Amino acid sequence: MIDAAQVEDDSSPSRALEQMDELRRILLAPEQNEIIRLHERVEQVRPDPENVAELLPEAVSIRTRKDDRLATALMPTIENAIGVSVKKDPHRLVDAIFPVMGPAIRKAISHAFSEMVQSINQTLEHSLSIKGLKWRWEAFRTGKSFAEVVLSHTLLYRVEQVFLIHKATGVMLQHKARGATGMLDSDLVSGMLTAIQDFVHDSFGAQKSDELESFRVGDFTIWIERGSQAVLAAVIRGTAPQEFRHTLQDALDSIHAEQREALENFSGDSAPFAATRPHLESCLRDQVEVKAKKSSTAFWMAATIVLLAVGLWLFFYVRGGLRWSDYIASLKAEPGLVVVSEDRRWGTFYVTGLRDPLARDPAEMLKSTRIAAQDVVSRWEHYQAADPRFIIARASRLLEPPQSVSFKAEEGVLRAEGFASREWIAQAQKLAAFIPGVAAFDARSLIDADSARQEFEGVRQRVENRLIKFETGSAEILEDQAPVLDELASDIERLRALAQSIGSEVRISISGYTDPTGTEAINATLRRQRAENIFSALISRGINPLGLSASPADVATLPRASQDRKVNLVVTLSDAASRNR
Amino acid sequence: MIQKKVCMIGAFAVGKTSLVSRFVKSIFSEKYLTTVGVKIDKKTVTARGQEINLILWDLAGEDEFMQVRMSYVRGSSAYLLVADGTRGGTLDTAIDLQRRVEAETGKLPFALLINKADLAEEWETDERKIESLSERGWAIFRTSAKTGASVEEAFLALGERIIDL
Numbered sequence: 001m002i003d004a005a006q007v008e009d010d011s012s013p014s015r016a017l018e019q020m021d022e023l024r025r026i027l028l029a030p031e032q033n034e035i036i037r038l039h040e041r042v043e044q045v046r047p048d049p050e051n052v053a054e055l056l057p058e059a060v061s062i063r064t065r066k067d068d069r070l071a072t073a074l075m076p077t078i079e080n081a082i083g084v085s086v087k088k089d090p091h092r093l094v095d096a097i098f099p100v101m102g103p104a105i106r107k108a109i110s111h112a113f114s115e116m117v118q119s120i121n122q123t124l125e126h127s128l129s130i131k132g133l134k135w136r137w138e139a140f141r142t143g144k145s146f147a148e149v150v151l152s153h154t155l156l157y158r159v160e161q162v163f164l165i166h167k168a169t170g171v172m173l174q175h176k177a178r179g180a181t182g183m184l185d186s187d188l189v190s191g192m193l194t195a196i197q198d199f200v201h202d203s204f205g206a207q208k209s210d211e212l213e214s215f216r217v218g219d220f221t222i223w224i225e226r227g228s229q230a231v232l233a234a235v236i237r238g239t240a241p242q243e244f245r246h247t248l249q250d251a252l253d254s255i256h257a258e259q260r261e262a263l264e265n266f267s268g269d270s271a272p273f274a275a276t277r278p279h280l281e282s283c284l285r286d287q288v289e290v291k292a293k294k295s296s297t298a299f300w301m302a303a304t305i306v307l308l309a310v311g312l313w314l315f316f317y318v319r320g321g322l323r324w325s326d327y328i329a330s331l332k333a334e335p336g337l338v339v340v341s342e343d344r345r346w347g348t349f350y351v352t353g354l355r356d357p358l359a360r361d362p363a364e365m366l367k368s369t370r371i372a373a374q375d376v377v378s379r380w381e382h383y384q385a386a387d388p389r390f391i392i393a394r395a396s397r398l399l400e401p402p403q404s405v406s407f408k409a410e411e412g413v414l415r416a417e418g419f420a421s422r423e424w425i426a427q428a429q430k431l432a433a434f435i436p437g438v439a440a441f442d443a444r445s446l447i448d449a450d451s452a453r454q455e456f457e458g459v460r461q462r463v464e465n466r467l468i469k470f471e472t473g474s475a476e477i478l479e480d481q482a483p484v485l486d487e488l489a490s491d492i493e494r495l496r497a498l499a500q501s502i503g504s505e506v507r508i509s510i511s512g513y514t515d516p517t518g519t520e521a522i523n524a525t526l527r528r529q530r531a532e533n534i535f536s537a538l539i540s541r542g543i544n545p546l547g548l549s550a551s552p553a554d555v556a557t558l559p560r561a562s563q564d565r566k567v568n569l570v571v572t573l574s575d576a577a578s579r580n581r
Numbered sequence: 582m583i584q585k586k587v588c589m590i591g592a593f594a595v596g597k598t599s600l601v602s603r604f605v606k607s608i609f610s611e612k613y614l615t616t617v618g619v620k621i622d623k624k625t626v627t628a629r630g631q632e633i634n635l636i637l638w639d640l641a642g643e644d645e646f647m648q649v650r651m652s653y654v655r656g657s658s659a660y661l662l663v664a665d666g667t668r669g670g671t672l673d674t675a676i677d678l679q680r681r682v683e684a685e686t687g688k689l690p691f692a693l694l695i696n697k698a699d700l701a702e703e704w705e706t707d708e709r710k711i712e713s714l715s716e717r718g719w720a721i722f723r724t725s726a727k728t729g730a731s732v733e734e735a736f737l738a739l740g741e742r743i744i745d746l
Contacts (some may be wrong), residue, residue: 169586169656171636187584188608191621191636198652199617268583268633268658268743 157238160220162280163190164255164273165231166266170194173230173266173273176280193233197224227252229263234283244285251279320371324349327369334360336385351378356385358393384436386412391437398435399428404503405446412439419447419502449502456498460571463491463508468534470565473518475529477537485534488569489541496544499573507572510534511553516563527552534567584634585743587624588654590682591663592674593642596696600663600726604733605637619653628740635659635740643674651685659690659743661735666695666723667703672710690742691720692735698723699730 025032063070086093139149163186164174172190200212214223221240225232225248232252236244255276256263262272324344328351331337336359343350349371355362362380366373384390388409395407395414405418414432416425425446432441466488468481477485492508499506512531514523528551535550555563589597598611598620605622622637638657643649654660660682662675675693683689693714695706715721720742722735 166656169636169658170638171584171586185606185608185623187623187634187636188606188621191586191638192609192617192619195617195619195621195638195653198650199619202650202652268585270582270584 157236157240157244158286159234159236159240159244159284161186161235162283163193163231163233163235164276164280165190165194165233166263167226167229167231169266169268171266171268171270173270174276174280176277176284178284190233193222193224194231197231223248225249225252227256229260229266230255232283240285247283247285251283255279320344320347323369323371327366327371330365330369331362334365335387336360336390337362337380338383347375349376351376353378353380354383355380356387356390357382358390359385386437391435395432395435395438399431401428404449409438412437413442414438414440415442415445417445419449419452422448422450447501452498452502456495456502456573459491459495459498460573463488463495463569463571466491466568467564468567470526470530470567472515472565473522473526475512475526475533477533485537485541489538489543492538492543495571496547503575505547505574507547507574508549509570509572510538510548510550511568511570512550513553513555513558513564513566513568515565523555524552527555530565530567582632582634584636585658586638586656587635587739588638588640588657588660588682589663590640590649590654590660590675590678591642592665592668592671593644593647595642595663595665595668595671596726597642597663598639600694600696600724600732601637601639603726603729604736618647618650624736626736626740628737629744631744633740633743635736643678649678649681651681654682654685657686657689658746659692659739661739662691662693664693664695664706666697666706667700669705669707672706676714690739690746692739692742693719693721694724694731694735695721696724696726699725699727 060070082093135149136146138144139146142149158178161175161177163172165171166173170191170193172187175186175190177186196215197212200215201210204210211226212224214221216222219237221236221238223234223236223240223245225234225245230252232248232255234240234244234248259273259276321344324342328339328342331339331351331353336356338354339351340353341351351362353362362378363373366376384394391409391414392407395401395409401407401416402418402420402424405416405420405424408415408417414435416428420428425443425448429441429443432438466484468484468488469478470476471478492506495506495508510531512527512529512534514526514530518526531550531552535545535548538548539545589601591597601622601624605624607620607622609620609622611620618641620639622639624635624637626633626635638653640649640653641647662679664671664675672695679691679693682691695711697703711721720735720738722731722738724731724735726732
């Protein structure tokens with residue numbers, strides 16, 4: 001190589017390169033060819049299947065250990081492969097997985113079937129009983145299916161017996177049974193229970209930790225709970241909830257904690273374990289009782305509420321009824337109202353009847369009761385009451401009588417009393433026929449005021465024109481004047497009667513006169529005495545002195561011609577009613 | 582009242598069950614032996630003035646097809662080995678069983694009952710073997726299920742051994 005380098009140094013650089021290439025070709029040609037061949041092979045890489053087959057299992061297992069990318073990558077391929085396989089020939093896949101799927105499917109079907117049969121049995125059993133009806137009601141009320149309700153009720157259990165067994169020897173430490181259910185020798189049963197556990201464990205327990213937890217015999221399930229030193233076995237009728245497992249565990253834990261020493265040093269003497277009785281008793285559960293208690297509390301609460309509601313309703317109903325009957329009674333007592341029917345339906349009161357337009361308004365009367373107006377539906381037809389009060393009221397409205405007239409109604413006859421103008425009386429006699437309830441109008445007791453006045457005028461003139469004569473210088477009443485006085489007295493009586501009939505009073509003033517002869521002093525005395533004597537004479541004839549006055553006439557104002565030995569009377573009529581007022 | 586678990590083991594058909602059936606309280610049927618492989622009985626004895634309840638685990642007999650389940654033996658306070666005096670091989674089985682039980686449970690009181698003592702003319706057990714066992718401290722009883730001979734004594738002796746322990 002050194003020689004070659006020297007030769008190159010002597011010549012041009014390109015020549016040297018050529019020579020170098022030449023030399024390389026000579027020396028390295030076989031290796032270079034091999035490299036080219038290898039290079040080509042690498043270029044068109046096609047792994048040798050045999051080599052891959054050798055490496056593949058190991059590669060797969062290394063990759064699988066590392067992560068699950070291989071699984072992800074293979075998944076579509078495997079899915080495709082299964083799809084293609086099933087499409088091509090489904091039987092192959094079925095045959096392959098049948099050993100796995102067959103038993104599982106059989107088990108699932110038989111399980112579902114037995115459940116269905118049980119459910120049908122229970123449904124049939126409970127469909128027609130009272131209990132069944134109660135459950136149907138509960139299902140309706142809670143919105144659950146009937147089957148669910150039945151299941152919830154039949155999921156009752158009762159722990160009949162509990163055995164506390166020493167784990168190592170199978171010797172019974174304590175036994176508790178409900179009532180007389182423990183008929184079999186519990187020592188032997190304990191031993192056999194232990195033997196069965198050993199048997200099952202030896203025969204079927206794949207691992208050391210696999211233990212018999214429960215087994216079923218007819219209606220009974222035996223649950224076994226293990227501790228480090230002792231075993232608790234519970235004989236249960238029915239189906240206990242999973243929580244009961246905790247009850248057993250708790251009891252067993254407590255027993256272990258309390259009896260640790262006794263358990264560890266156990267040598268066949270079960271006497272110390274009498275102390276575990278309460279724990280065993282706590283396991284003798286009974287779900288019916290618990291349920292019944294719960295439901296009974298709920299039942300009593302519901303019953304109380306219902307009772308209270310019914311009581312309240314009854315109270316309001318009765319009170320409403322009392323108020324209503326009071327109202328109806330007051331309607332019936334009210335003149336001009338006739339209750340035809342009354343009723344009460346669903347809290348609403350109905351009343352129908354007849355009402356005189358002049359009667360009290362029933363709606364007004366309702367306000368004074370404590371019944372709500374909206375609770376009352378009433379229908380009143382108009383009618384004319386035959387009650388005297390209504391006839392009189394109606395008559396008063398139509399006839400508009402003067403104050404001096406009063407009415408009485410008796411058996412359809414309207415009787416008017418008092419006095420009234422002739423015109424009014426005539427009109428009233430015509431109109432009375434139109435008053436409902438009035439069959440006849442009786443005006444006989446009614447005084448025609450106009451004719452009474454006329455008569456009064458006549459009698460008054462007669463009285464006033466009458467003169468009672470005296471002797472000169474005497475106040476003595478002459479004997480022949482007696483008949484005059486008698487007539488006068490009867491006229492006065494008549495005047496008074498007439499005045500009274502038209503509601504008036506009569507005032508009569510008796511005036512004494514003298515002739516102009518004689519002294520004024522004597523005359524004055526004579527005038528007074530003459531008047532007084534006539535006054536006395538009238539009284540002695542039975543005239544009431546009330547409204548009667550005697551006085552000497554004031555002669556000074558009189559013309560001489562009218563002065564005479566006489567007494568005369570002046571009658572004045574005054575309205576008694578107006579004066580009284 | 583003390584209760585003790587006691588196993589009864591022996592070869593097949595040595596008359597274990599019939600041996601005790603007259604002397605124990607039993608509530609389970611013979612079927613248990615062939616199904617579960619064990620049947621529980623109870624025997625009350627009064628040893629040294631003390632009452633003991635022996636809970637007897639009557640284990641299915643051993644033959645060439647079936648071995649005694651050693652799990653049943655665990656927890657025992659004592660055991661009874663039963664052999665058939667008219668079948669020499671059963672004594673060997675009993676000796677073998679004793680060894681296996683002791684390996685499982687450690688040293689426990691036990692007694693060997695050689696049954697069918699009433700069939701003396703058919704007796705084919707090697708007396709020397711019995712004597713050597715006796716010399717090793719084995720409590721050996723020649724019993725008869727038929728006559729009931731020595732059965733009570735065997736239980737009583739076992740009870741005393743348990744108490745003495």
